[in-house]
Amino acid sequence: MANYKVCGCFSRTFKIAAVTPPKDVEDVFQKYAQNGCMNSSQLQQFLIDMQGQTEATLTDAENILRTQLQSKIFPILQPNGLSLDLFFWYLLNTNLNPPYDCRVHHDMESPLSHYFIFTGHNSYLTGNQLSSDCSDKPIVKALRKGVRVIELDLWPNSTKDKVHVLHGRTLTTPVQLDKCIAAIKEHAFIASEFPVIITLEDHLTPPLQALAAKIITETLGDILYYPKKKEKFKEFPSPESLKRRILISTKPPKEFESGNLHEEITDGNNTGDWGKEIPDYSDEIASHDNVTNTNQACAFICPRA
Secondary structure, three states: OEEEEEOOOEEEEEOOOOOOOOHHHHHHHHHHOEOOEEOHHHHHHHHHHOOOOOOOOHHHHHHHHHHHHHOOOOHHHOOOOEOHHHHHHHHHOOOOOOOOOOOOOOOOOOOHHHEEEOEOOOOOEOOOOOOOEEOOHHHHHHHHOOOOEEEEEEEEOOOOOOEEEOOOOOOOEOEEHHHHHHHHHHHOOOOOOOOEEEEEEEOOOHHHHHHHHHHHHHHHHHHEOOOOOOOOOOOOOOOOOOOOOEEEEOOOOHHHHHOOOHHHHHOOOOOOOOOOOOOOOHHHHHHHHOOOOOOOOOOOEEEOO
């Protein structure tokens, strides 16, 4: 059970469903285990047969066994091997059971829309969506894990002269947009060279949209991708051609549809949805598009079936 307070007044309780091993994991366990327990030699055989780790030794299996048993509260219940539950959690433990091959092995030359993408949601929140702090730290953590889509919710501050990132109409404390964009630029390509997409949930007035555009273009500089002047695409560029590029995904705020921003839109100070024209980085983009790296980390983007 999990409990938390709403607005400090009343409590909500949720029952957390237990994660149980799926049938295929249970079948594999039964194949190698004996009497509900998988010892080190049986684990070694599993590593060789099922995991493709042909060079796995008995010592390797013993080390995995010892580490996994020590990570549990009651290792005495299974002193000589892994139970089904411990075996299942071993499979999910990326420290003990990492990806066996993190090299990119898919064709990455198809349009970007042909791929599944590792996507984050409310990437700036440090905790719950009602009262937690907003920070650039969760963004850094997500990017270092390989997340390729970062979502930022943009709202005006109380004096409507700065852009805040927060979960709107809640008690979450804001973080400045420029801090988030700087963190994305610094950490975007540590886990992978394939493109990062920043999704903006826009609730800004036109003047603040211009300010946000200025922050993004000046901070990201030549790694910000956008089509060349008058260029029209029949399909998206490929992940391969967008390596080490950051893209912006956004749309006019819902407030435009409801007419709540009519006065701001029609006043004499309107600078357009995204302000001044961004500089032309066409030459820099072309030079980067010709660079390839075959020894990169896993892309976390793979073709859709």
